[in-house]
Amino acid sequence: MRFLHTADWHIGKKLHGYDLLENQKAAMEEILAIAKKEAVDAIIIAGDLYDRSVPGIESIELLNKQFIQMNLEAELPILAVSGNHDSATRLATGGPWYKQRNFHLHTTLEEALVPVEFPEVQFFLLPYFEPIAARLYFEDDSLKTIGQAVGRVVEAMASAFDPNKKQVLVSHFFVAGSLRTDSETSVEVGGLDAVPVDVFAAFDYVALGHLHSKNAIKEGKVRYSGSLLKYSLSEINDEKGVWLIDSQTMEPVFQALTPLQDIQHYQASFAELTNPTIYQTLDRQAFWHFEITDRAIIPNMMNQLREIYPFVLTVERTNGHDVVVQTTKKRSKKVAPTVVLANFFNEVTGEELTDQQREWLETGLTMALDTEKKED
Amino acid sequence: MRFLHTADWHIGKKLHGYDLLENQKAAMEEILAIAKKEAVDAIIIAGDLYDRSVPGIESIELLNKQFIQMNLEAELPILAVSGNHDSATRLATGGPWYKQRNFHLHTTLEEALVPVEFPEVQFFLLPYFEPIAARLYFEDDSLKTIGQAVGRVVEAMASAFDPNKKQVLVSHFFVAGSLRTDSETSVEVGGLDAVPVDVFAAFDYVALGHLHSKNAIKEGKVRYSGSLLKYSLSEINDEKGVWLIDSQTMEPVFQALTPLQDIQHYQASFAELTNPTIYQTLDRQAFWHFEITDRAIIPNMMNQLREIYPFVLTVERTNGHDVVVQTTKKRSKKVAPTVVLANFFNEVTGEELTDQQREWLETGLTMALDTEKKED
Numbered sequence: 001m002r003f004l005h006t007a008d009w010h011i012g013k014k015l016h017g018y019d020l021l022e023n024q025k026a027a028m029e030e031i032l033a034i035a036k037k038e039a040v041d042a043i044i045i046a047g048d049l050y051d052r053s054v055p056g057i058e059s060i061e062l063l064n065k066q067f068i069q070m071n072l073e074a075e076l077p078i079l080a081v082s083g084n085h086d087s088a089t090r091l092a093t094g095g096p097w098y099k100q101r102n103f104h105l106h107t108t109l110e111e112a113l114v115p116v117e118f119p120e121v122q123f124f125l126l127p128y129f130e131p132i133a134a135r136l137y138f139e140d141d142s143l144k145t146i147g148q149a150v151g152r153v154v155e156a157m158a159s160a161f162d163p164n165k166k167q168v169l170v171s172h173f174f175v176a177g178s179l180r181t182d183s184e185t186s187v188e189v190g191g192l193d194a195v196p197v198d199v200f201a202a203f204d205y206v207a208l209g210h211l212h213s214k215n216a217i218k219e220g221k222v223r224y225s226g227s228l229l230k231y232s233l234s235e236i237n238d239e240k241g242v243w244l245i246d247s248q249t250m251e252p253v254f255q256a257l258t259p260l261q262d263i264q265h266y267q268a269s270f271a272e273l274t275n276p277t278i279y280q281t282l283d284r285q286a287f288w289h290f291e292i293t294d295r296a297i298i299p300n301m302m303n304q305l306r307e308i309y310p311f312v313l314t315v316e317r318t319n320g321h322d323v324v325v326q327t328t329k330k331r332s333k334k335v336a337p338t339v340v341l342a343n344f345f346n347e348v349t350g351e352e353l354t355d356q357q358r359e360w361l362e363t364g365l366t367m368a369l370d371t372e373k374k375e376d
Numbered sequence: 377m378r379f380l381h382t383a384d385w386h387i388g389k390k391l392h393g394y395d396l397l398e399n400q401k402a403a404m405e406e407i408l409a410i411a412k413k414e415a416v417d418a419i420i421i422a423g424d425l426y427d428r429s430v431p432g433i434e435s436i437e438l439l440n441k442q443f444i445q446m447n448l449e450a451e452l453p454i455l456a457v458s459g460n461h462d463s464a465t466r467l468a469t470g471g472p473w474y475k476q477r478n479f480h481l482h483t484t485l486e487e488a489l490v491p492v493e494f495p496e497v498q499f500f501l502l503p504y505f506e507p508i509a510a511r512l513y514f515e516d517d518s519l520k521t522i523g524q525a526v527g528r529v530v531e532a533m534a535s536a537f538d539p540n541k542k543q544v545l546v547s548h549f550f551v552a553g554s555l556r557t558d559s560e561t562s563v564e565v566g567g568l569d570a571v572p573v574d575v576f577a578a579f580d581y582v583a584l585g586h587l588h589s590k591n592a593i594k595e596g597k598v599r600y601s602g603s604l605l606k607y608s609l610s611e612i613n614d615e616k617g618v619w620l621i622d623s624q625t626m627e628p629v630f631q632a633l634t635p636l637q638d639i640q641h642y643q644a645s646f647a648e649l650t651n652p653t654i655y656q657t658l659d660r661q662a663f664w665h666f667e668i669t670d671r672a673i674i675p676n677m678m679n680q681l682r683e684i685y686p687f688v689l690t691v692e693r694t695n696g697h698d699v700v701v702q703t704t705k706k707r708s709k710k711v712a713p714t715v716v717l718a719n720f721f722n723e724v725t726g727e728e729l730t731d732q733q734r735e736w737l738e739t740g741l742t743m744a745l746d747t748e749k750k751e752d
Contacts, residue, residue: 054430057463057465057466060465060466060469061465064468064469068472072472072473087433089433089436089437090433090436092440093436093440093469093470094469094470094473094474096444096448097448097470097473097474097476097477097479098470098473100473100476100477101473101476103473
């Protein structure tokens with residue numbers, strides 16, 4: 001069989017105050033088109049279907065319609081789990097009816113232990129959960145960390161393994177060793193411990209959600225699909241898409257998505273940015289991250305830029321001593337600690353962080369924030 | 377065929393701060409038991425399934441389970457509409473999958489025009505809507521009032537009438553001439569105009585929700601089922617239950633429900649209420665509305681009463697000149713304008729309002745509040 005692996009749709013998420021529903025709609029429709037063209041036998045969605053536990057009306061309307069198209073109209077089986085951004089209980093509405101049309105949306109630990117059976121593959125759909133849920137379910141107080149809890153769950157799953165089939169796990173966790181981007185940071189740092197990757201050794205493929213980059217784990221059979229769209233500036237150079245997997249080989253093949261509006265970066269003077277001969281060569285409908293090289297104060301800068309580029313996300317002034325991050329009025333931008341520290345490093349040393357330094361920084365920050373969290 | 381008519385479940389509603397989920401669960405289970413015992417062919421729920429457009433997690437969990445029991449386990453068809461308390465869009469989640477198991481949950485005007493067909497009866501499921509929805513749907517700006525809008529909808533339904541079948545309408549409106557209780561007042565006065573009862577002349581039975589008393593319309597084929605439970609003190613003498621209808625006669629037969637905790641009223645002195653020989657004769661687990669005859673101040677009265685009667689709703693002091701309404705700390709009681717005016721009348725004249733006077737009062741208040749609303 002062939003299946004498609006996607007995750008982290010975050011329907012309803014805004015990008016620096018800009019509504020993304022149209023972009024999300026286009027991306028979901030592209031996924032459906034790929035699924036049809038590639039004649040896959042199932043679509044896997046590895047959690048964070050919505051961006052919030054109580055999604056807005058428009059988000060609900062959009063996702064409901066999408067599922068009708070995918071499952072009832074195109075008759076595609078869907079295998080999905082709730083993520084840490086979803087409310088498991090709210091998402092569970094309709095589940096028992098969906099199941100009868102091969103739309104399996106698992107939101108509880110209990111459901112995760114019974115595989116969804118395909119002729120050649122068993123799919124175990126493990127939603128995001130907290131260690132306390134495993135302690136209660138298995139009546140085992142020794143399950144303190146999420147790593148232990150997932151380990152115990154996988155152990156229980158193993159007893160249902162059919163030796164004549166392959167086994168695929170669908171889940172939504174932070175797997176140790178993977179890289180992270182800004183858009184999931186606030187939830188995940190301190191909120192989720194890591195699951196060691198070797199916990200998944202028994203599976204032929206592990207379809208993960210949670211981290212937004214498909215490169216969070218770069219090889220092997222344990223994979224993040226990455227998010228539906230670029231959901232943060234830090235994802236500017238990511239390539240978003242889906243994995244296509246043939247169960248014979250379990251080798252994931254990447255299929256990129258073409259976003260309605262990409263995030264782009266441009267460094268120039270204000271005069272250049274507002275010069276028609278330049279801006280006519282740029283995609284003015286993109287989400288823009290500008291670095292402006294001027295030293296002088298530019299009155300009403302953001303409004304002037306938005307007349308030409310309606311979707312300016314941020315403007316940085318890079319040639320003064322101050323780095324000023326401007327963003328939309330609707331929503332003040334929280335600059336990620338990594339960005340603040342990387343900028344500070346750059347100001348003091350005049351150099352960029354190396355990959356090695358960036359990793360030290362991330363690890364240190366995670367530990368610091370974890371400690372801070374525990375002391376709250 | 378035989379069907380059961382219920383409405384106004386208001387799952388998640390609290391009574392003077394007290395959680396009613398257990399009571400609601402018991403009542404829904406009793407309805408299911410009646411439906412099985414009476415071997416009905418369908419359960420009609422005429423709107424206000426939830427009390428709020430964004431229900432709490434526990435409410436969603438309870439209602440989801442109930443629907444699984446009724447529809448998937450007991451295999452009972454359900455015919456339901458969204459009411460003014462429901463969010464049509466949120467409630468619509470799962471609808472297209474429910475339909476395939478004969479659970480028809482209509483939330484839009486468009487769906488209302490296509491009847492759900494049974495061998496002998498066509499059911500038209502018309503959710504609560506605002507006149508603007510009809511103006512847009514029919515592209516007809518002359519539809520100003522809800523009466524006109526429902527009239528236009530019924531006209532459109534008539535073209536789908538099968539002369540070999542009977543026609544039943546399920547809907548959720550304030551029908552002119554009906555009586556009201558406190559628990560729906562705040563939403564309905566000013567918020568909903570009335571639909572003239574003769575608009576429904578073409579139907580063999582009209583299963584209404586919105587007003588909480590089964591006696592809101594006392595005879596004929598247009599009926600309110602009343603709410604699942606007593607949701608306000610003003611409903612203290614109501615009898616709650618469901619209608620059972622045989623499509624041969626379309627004569628509704630009332631079947632009462634036995635609430636887990638009833639609302640009761642008792643007038644006595646504080647000494648009597650706290651005297652074991654008296655309170656052992658009372659149902660201490662009921663929701664109590666006490667009238668205390670003492671003139672003296674009783675320190676810590678509510679807490680003393682709650683030690684004996686854990687579910688005291690209100691205590692009125694009736695022997696002083698002042699009528700003091702005490703309620704729970706969690707939630708201040710809004711006294712309905714009708715109650716305030718009836719009390720004032722009683723204080724000045726020493727007499728109760730007659731039914732005729734009460735009707736004048738209600739009509740006048742509705743008009744006054746409508747005018748106030750329009751001027752806001």
